[in-house]
Amino acid sequence: xxxxxxxxxxxxxxxxxxxxxxxxxxxxxxxxxxxxxxxxxxxxxxxxxxxxxxxxxxxxxxxxxxxxxxxxxxxxxxxxxxxxxxxxxxxxxxxxxxxxxxxxxxxxxxxxxxxxxxxxxxxxxxxxxxxxxxxxxxxxxxxxxxxxxxxxxxxxxxxxxxxxxxxxxxxxxxxxxxxxxxxxxxxxxxxxxxxxxxxxxxxxxxxxxxxxxxxxxxxxxxxxxxxxxxxxxxxxxxxxxxxxxxxxxxxxxxxxxxxxxxxxxxxxxxxxxxxxxxxxxxxxxxxxxxxxxxxxxxxxxxxxxxxxxxxxxxxxxxxxxxxxxxxxxxxxxxxxxxxxxxxxxxxxxxxxxxxxxxxxxxxxxxxxxxxxxxxxxxxxxxxxxxxxxxxxxxxxxxxxxxxxxxxxxxxxxxxxxxxxxx
Amino acid sequence: xxxxxxxxxxxxxxxxxxxxxxxxxxxxxxxxxxxxxxxxxxxxxxxxxxxxxxxxxxxxxxxxxxxxxxxxxxxxxxxxxxxxxxxxxxxxxxxxxxxxxxxxxxxxxxxxxxxxxxxxxxxxxxxxxxxxxxxxxxxxxxxxxxxxxxxxxxxxxxxxxxxxxxxxxxxxxxxxxxxxxxxxxxxxxxxxxxxxxxxxxxxxxxxxxxxxxxxxx
Numbered sequence: 050x051x052x053x054x055x056x057x058x059x060x061x062x063x064x065x066x067x068x069x070x071x072x073x074x075x076x077x078x079x080x081x082x083x084x085x086x087x088x089x090x091x092x093x094x095x096x097x098x099x100x101x102x103x104x105x106x107x108x109x110x111x112x113x114x115x116x117x118x119x120x121x122x123x124x125x126x127x128x129x130x131x132x133x134x135x136x137x138x139x140x141x142x143x144x145x146x147x148x149x150x151x152x153x154x155x156x157x158x159x160x161x162x163x164x165x166x167x168x169x170x171x172x173x174x175x176x177x178x179x180x181x182x183x184x185x186x187x188x189x190x191x192x193x194x195x196x197x198x199x200x201x202x203x204x205x206x207x208x209x210x211x212x213x214x215x216x217x218x219x220x221x222x223x224x225x226x227x228x229x230x231x232x233x234x235x236x237x238x239x240x241x242x243x244x245x246x247x248x249x250x251x252x253x254x255x256x257x258x259x260x261x262x263x264x265x266x267x268x269x270x271x272x273x274x275x276x277x278x279x280x281x282x283x284x285x286x287x288x289x290x291x292x293x294x295x296x297x298x299x300x301x302x303x304x305x306x307x308x309x310x311x312x313x314x315x316x317x318x319x320x321x322x323x324x325x326x327x328x329x330x331x332x333x334x335x336x337x338x339x340x341x342x343x344x345x346x347x348x349x350x351x352x353x354x355x356x357x358x359x360x361x362x363x364x365x366x367x368x369x370x371x372x373x374x375x376x377x378x379x380x381x382x383x384x385x386x387x388x389x390x391x392x393x394x395x396x397x398x399x400x401x402x403x404x405x406x407x408x409x410x411x412x413x414x415x416x417x418x419x420x421x422x423x424x425x426x427x428x429x430x431x432x433x434x435x436x437x438x439x440x441x442x443x444x445x446x447x448x449x450x451x452x453x454x455x456x457x458x459x460x461x462x463x464x465x466x467x468x469x470x471x
Numbered sequence: 472x473x474x475x476x477x478x479x480x481x482x483x484x485x486x487x488x489x490x491x492x493x494x495x496x497x498x499x500x501x502x503x504x505x506x507x508x509x510x511x512x513x514x515x516x517x518x519x520x521x522x523x524x525x526x527x528x529x530x531x532x533x534x535x536x537x538x539x540x541x542x543x544x545x546x547x548x549x550x551x552x553x554x555x556x557x558x559x560x561x562x563x564x565x566x567x568x569x570x571x572x573x574x575x576x577x578x579x580x581x582x583x584x585x586x587x588x589x590x591x592x593x594x595x596x597x598x599x600x601x602x603x604x605x606x607x608x609x610x611x612x613x614x615x616x617x618x619x620x621x622x623x624x625x626x627x628x629x630x631x632x633x634x635x636x637x638x639x640x641x642x643x644x645x646x647x648x649x650x651x652x653x654x655x656x657x658x659x660x661x662x663x664x665x666x667x668x669x670x671x672x673x674x675x676x677x678x679x680x681x682x683x684x685x686x687x688x
Contacts, residue, residue, distance in 0.1 A: 066675040073668050078660065106550075168668035172661075245654075310588075319611045320579050323533075323561075323601055324589060330559070331539045341563070347653045354641070354649050358572045358611050360634070361641035362652040386612045387562035387569070394657050468646070
């Protein structure tokens, strides 16, 4: 009988926790997982999923002459079909041979090693996907505003918020046509990122030809105009050109445009918020905004606190634990003009989005799980020589796409100033 | 609903069917004691009005102008579009008490900026979507009185006063501290997830990690 390899032991541990993976993934705390897998479209095939949309009402209204007049013809409701196809995402986790040496013969130690890697990997994978949710569907994680050796200063609003140290990235030109990494034959990895103060990232390799205005996209995208997860800026967009879920925006310039409030680089004011909410109310009906959430970066939540009309986080924290009825008022939902706030460190720092998540959904082709080949979930790594390398690898993978069947039921405020001190 | 009163010589004949009464807008005024407590807690603005006030959702109306779409409630299909300026409830929670704070006109920018940002063209007419410029300032939403799950919470003097004082106390903290607390909260959420993940994964392993359970005396 062959000796037990560490890969077998790790695989055994992964099998033990396998049914817990969806629980770890689906926790309802980030925007991505607040968007539910929808029962009617939960499982899709690799073909495009079709979303029928009512784009124009039917019927012909008017007066007529009852004294023998012609009542005219009618018309029916006009429908069109939006289409999406899922994108595959993976997250690769490697465990080195050192784990084996550190854990041989100790079941608990191996359990802990596997547990640590699964928990940390899932946290990072969710974070990565949540960062993609902030993008415009092209995988762009940031724009380079200046380069100093291997340090990129990134353009706000995203700044350096959407990358993490250790992430493999690719650099494209501003038109998303030329992949600088492919052209130069190098791989670029983020070494450090400062998303709070300097908005800089440092990388190990800068591909030849990289210039300011180039953009950073995530690993795995290929070719010109790559397609990634359709994030907030894809669906909440007032453009009248381009495509949205395979529909031409120019064909439905009103129906597909999300109402926008341009803050003009000024600080957030109550009137910005009222304008945005009112746009939704006028579109949906005056009393139909109870499902809205105000989604924003921590910076804009701070801007709202700075107006001095809300109980700040400092006081809310002071109100916990004593458990009386008044404290419940402060530990409950924080709102922006009555709309519950959901903030994120990944969100665009100059934007507030009002989202009706009942119109959003996830079309899932493959649920989150370990990547499996013939029952194996852990795979050996090979060295440059073709021999084995002293490490093992396993993956999380999933395939899905995010849709919004009614772009007009949201609104957004953009080009907001960030409060001073950022 | 049919009247239940019987006819008497003094009462009018009840041969008609009384119309069903449907309350479409329930209004309430805050108790005088709450008004007084909020005035004491937050003081008055330059116009002699209290800085803080409590309003019932249905009572708080505001101007909304522009092109309104009206949909068929049954099918959701668009019935008509109307361009006008209306007074409508300001907050989505119409059956709740809200605490508001007065903001000066400066908080809304200059009148020129106000008109530039809020005027909308609809059917060839310019409509101020938020109504006229609030030259005397306006009251803005601070907090909706409701429980953690959105349940109704009655307006009381203690709650109203507590909220006003908490907001005033919040304003005394330096901005950097407020910012720090928001980032700390996000950091805690991160650690909460880690703890949650470890708890979930712990459920997957056998008790005592398959070690024999031995009682030691």
